[in-house]
Amino acid sequence: MIKSNGQARKRPAARVTVRPGRPKRPPAADTEQRILEAAHGVFMQRGTAGARMQEIAAAAGVNSALLHYYFRSKARLSEAVFRRAASQLLPAVIRILASDIDLTAKVHAVIDLELTHLSQAPYLPGYLISELTHDPDRARHLVTELTGLVPEEVGRRVLGSLRAQIDAAVRARRMSPLEPEQFVVNLLSLCIFPFAARPMLMALLGADQPGFERFIEHRRADLPSFILRAMRP
Amino acid sequence: MIKSNGQARKRPAARVTVRPGRPKRPPAADTEQRILEAAHGVFMQRGTAGARMQEIAAAAGVNSALLHYYFRSKARLSEAVFRRAASQLLPAVIRILASDIDLTAKVHAVIDLELTHLSQAPYLPGYLISELTHDPDRARHLVTELTGLVPEEVGRRVLGSLRAQIDAAVRARRMSPLEPEQFVVNLLSLCIFPFAARPMLMALLGADQPGFERFIEHRRADLPSFILRAMRP
DNA sequence: GTCTATATTGTGATAGAC
DNA sequence: GTCTATCACAATATAGAC
Numbered sequence: 001m002i003k004s005n006g007q008a009r010k011r012p013a014a015r016v017t018v019r020p021g022r023p024k025r026p027p028a029a030d031t032e033q034r035i036l037e038a039a040h041g042v043f044m045q046r047g048t049a050g051a052r053m054q055e056i057a058a059a060a061g062v063n064s065a066l067l068h069y070y071f072r073s074k075a076r077l078s079e080a081v082f083r084r085a086a087s088q089l090l091p092a093v094i095r096i097l098a099s100d101i102d103l104t105a106k107v108h109a110v111i112d113l114e115l116t117h118l119s120q121a122p123y124l125p126g127y128l129i130s131e132l133t134h135d136p137d138r139a140r141h142l143v144t145e146l147t148g149l150v151p152e153e154v155g156r157r158v159l160g161s162l163r164a165q166i167d168a169a170v171r172a173r174r175m176s177p178l179e180p181e182q183f184v185v186n187l188l189s190l191c192i193f194p195f196a197a198r199p200m201l202m203a204l205l206g207a208d209q210p211g212f213e214r215f216i217e218h219r220r221a222d223l224p225s226f227i228l229r230a231m232r233p
Numbered sequence: 234m235i236k237s238n239g240q241a242r243k244r245p246a247a248r249v250t251v252r253p254g255r256p257k258r259p260p261a262a263d264t265e266q267r268i269l270e271a272a273h274g275v276f277m278q279r280g281t282a283g284a285r286m287q288e289i290a291a292a293a294g295v296n297s298a299l300l301h302y303y304f305r306s307k308a309r310l311s312e313a314v315f316r317r318a319a320s321q322l323l324p325a326v327i328r329i330l331a332s333d334i335d336l337t338a339k340v341h342a343v344i345d346l347e348l349t350h351l352s353q354a355p356y357l358p359g360y361l362i363s364e365l366t367h368d369p370d371r372a373r374h375l376v377t378e379l380t381g382l383v384p385e386e387v388g389r390r391v392l393g394s395l396r397a398q399i400d401a402a403v404r405a406r407r408m409s410p411l412e413p414e415q416f417v418v419n420l421l422s423l424c425i426f427p428f429a430a431r432p433m434l435m436a437l438l439g440a441d442q443p444g445f446e447r448f449i450e451h452r453r454a455d456l457p458s459f460i461l462r463a464m465r466p
Numbered sequence: 467g468t469c470t471a472t473a474t475t476g477t478g479a480t481a482g483a484c
Numbered sequence: 485g486t487c488t489a490t491c492a493c494a495a496t497a498t499a500g501a502c
Contacts, residue, residue, distance in 0.1 A: 031467075047367050049283035053496065063469055068497060070467095126366030129429050133359030134280050136432035143436040155439035176462065181438055181448060182455050185427055193422035196362050196429060199369035203376040205414055206388035215414060222415050229409065230463035264485075286478065296487055301479060303485095 032070050035060045039067075039081050044123045047130050048078040082131060082138070083145070085124060089117055091146050097184065098158045103165045103175075107187065107227050114191035115220045119213070125196035158184070169231075176233050186230075190223055265303050268293045272300075272314050277356045280363050281311040315364060315371070316378070318357060322350055324379050330417065331391045336398045336408075340420065340460050347424035348453045352446070358429035391417070402464075409466045419463075423456055 038060035042051045053074055057064035071077040096109045118124060132139050143151045162180035169175035194201060194216065202212055271293035275284045286307055290297035304310040329342045351357060365372050376384045395413035402408035427434060427449065435445055 045367065047280065047282060047363065049280060050367055052494090054494095062467095064496085065470085065498080066468060072497095074496065123366065126362055128433070129359055130280065130363035130366055132430075132432040133356065133363055134278065134283055139432040139436040143433075151436045152439035155437060159438070176458075178455065178459070179451065182452060182459075184438075185434065185452075186423060186459065188430070189422040189426035190419060193426040193429070194418055196426070197365075197421070199365040199372040200361070200376075201418065203372040203384045204388060205392070205417075206385035218412065219415060219418075222411065225409075226411070226415075226419065226463045229465060230459045232462060285476090295485095297478085298480080298488085299486060305479095307478065 031060075031062065031066065035062065035067060035070055035077075036080060036084070039077050040084065043078055043081045044085070044127045047127070047134075048082075049134070051078070053077075083142075086128060086142055087146055088121065088124065089114065090143075093188075094147060094154065094158060098161050100161070103162075103169060103231075104228060108224055110187055111191055111220070111223050111227075114188075115216060115223075118192070118195045119216055122195050122198060125192050126198070129196055170233075173233055175231050178231065183231075187227065190227065194219065264293075264295065264299065268295065268300060268303055268310075269313060269317070272310050273317065276311055276314045277318070277360045280360070280367075281315070282367070284311070286310075316375075319361060319375055320379055321354065321357065322347065323376075326421075327380060327387065327391060331394050333394070336395075336402060336464075337461065340464075341457055343420055344424055344453070344456050344460075347421075348449060348456075351425070351428045352449055355428050355431060358425050359431070362429055403466075406466055408464050411464065420460065423460065427452065 035056070039051075039056045042056045042059060046052075046055075051074075053064050053067055056077075057067055060067075067077060071080065092113060093110055096106055096113065099106070101109070140151055143149075143154055147154050149157075159180040162183060166175065166178060166180060166183065170177050198212065202208070205211075205215070207215060268289070272284075272289045275289045275292060279285075279288075284307075286297050286300055289310075290300055293300075300310060304313065325346060326343055329339055329346065332339070334342070373384055376382075376387055380387050382390075392413040395416060399408065399411060399413060399416065403410050431445065435441070438444075438448070440448060
């Protein structure tokens with residue numbers, strides 16, 4: 001059986017032809033963007049496998065044929081959404097961790113960035129974890145794309161920078177020994193997990209939506225001192 | 234349009250008729266169990282929406298019609314798998330947290346239980362987070378079923394017990410103040426997140442499968458003292 | 467660029483023989 | 485209980501008019 005898949009029509013190049021003689025419906029120069037945003041919402045909630053092109057089209061206010069016109073297939077559309085979503089936070093966090101500000105400042109900066117951003121996009125962690133759980137190989141490609149480095153290299157740089165800081169602090173007796181891998185994972189766990197497990201936590205703690213938001217604000221205040229205490233000698 | 238859905242044939246009652254006169258293929262008295270285990274594996278990796286009945290049937294070594302014979306529909310099968318998966322850890326953790334052993338012992342017990350169990354079932358957190366993200370309402374029902382209590386009540390009991398212990402420790406100047414909600418979430422975050430985000434972490438840290446396992450064993454040693462330091466005054 | 471059909475699978479579910 | 489068809493429909497994808 002032939003898989004009709006010669007690299008066919010690619011994403012249209014010039015769609016800036018405005019020529020003011022057609023008063024049908026403003027040809028919506030931003031259609032692609034609208035579709036992408038609608039797709040973002042739907043994929044985020046339902047996951048790639050659970051999402052329906054029809055629902056995305058409806059959310060974008062267009063016909064589902066247009067989705068294929070712009071993105072060729074569901075797989076490509078979901079890929080576009082996934083990259084956009086993944087690039088929202090990861091690069092910024094890596095940049096902080098690899099920078100040369102001091103350890104305490106890194107802790108504060110990461111907590112602040114994560115909690116602020118995730119409060120506005122609470123579905124993000126659940127979506128990313130879901131996608132990566134069901135297709136783990138994507139992770140390597142992803143890290144490579146976002147940083148322009150192979151994963152091993154990313155790890156070495158970030159962890160190397162942190163190890164130097166930790167070792168110095170330990171020698172100065174300002175900190176107890178801790179592998180940089182464990183430090184990073186502790187920090188990310190404490191920031192991200194509450195959002196990833198939000199539905200479960202809300203049920204477990206008996207919280208509603210505003211209750212959860214209060215919980216996060218409380219967390220923003222508590223987390224830095226919690227982590228810094230844990231790092232003391 | 235009529236939805237042909239009168240509560241039809243329910244799960245067969247007596248399938249213990251062994252009568253030794255049929256040497257075809259041992260009538261496999263455990264077929265239902267085999268199906269459930271195959272389904273567990275497939276749902277775990279692909280998620281409910283991404284799983285295919287055909288793949289489950291193949292994994293169980295039977296025809297896909299048998300899946301419907303035993304479980305009636307994909308929805309029911311996935312529900313059975315979901316409950317089984319969810320009941321693996323949550324009740325035991327709640328029991329520890331609500332028990333009357335002292336706080337330090339609770340920290341040790343939860344860490345040990347989680348890391349030991351999740352090392353054997355590393356997909357579990359990703360699966361549960363994925364399912365609950367895509368269908369958040371399930372969470373409330375789930376907590377109710379597992380504990381026999383409404384969520385609000387569960388929260389009150391567990392958190393009440395913890396708050397008393399924390400308050401006592403704070404008054405004795407053996408601990409810094411901390412809301413019981415934050416305590417529980419910190420504990421669970423540090424244990425569960427590494428497994429939930431495993432693909433991403435492996436890429437980020439440049440680790441392979443055995444590398445990840447070593448990382449977790451290292452964590453088992455480090456986590457208790459990390460958390461206990463964070464709790465000190 | 468955008469729409470209305472329509473083609474083409476994929477996939478859950480049922481009927482009925484053994 | 486288990487299998488071999490087969491149904492019915494949902495969902496992606498394409499053709500072609502405007």
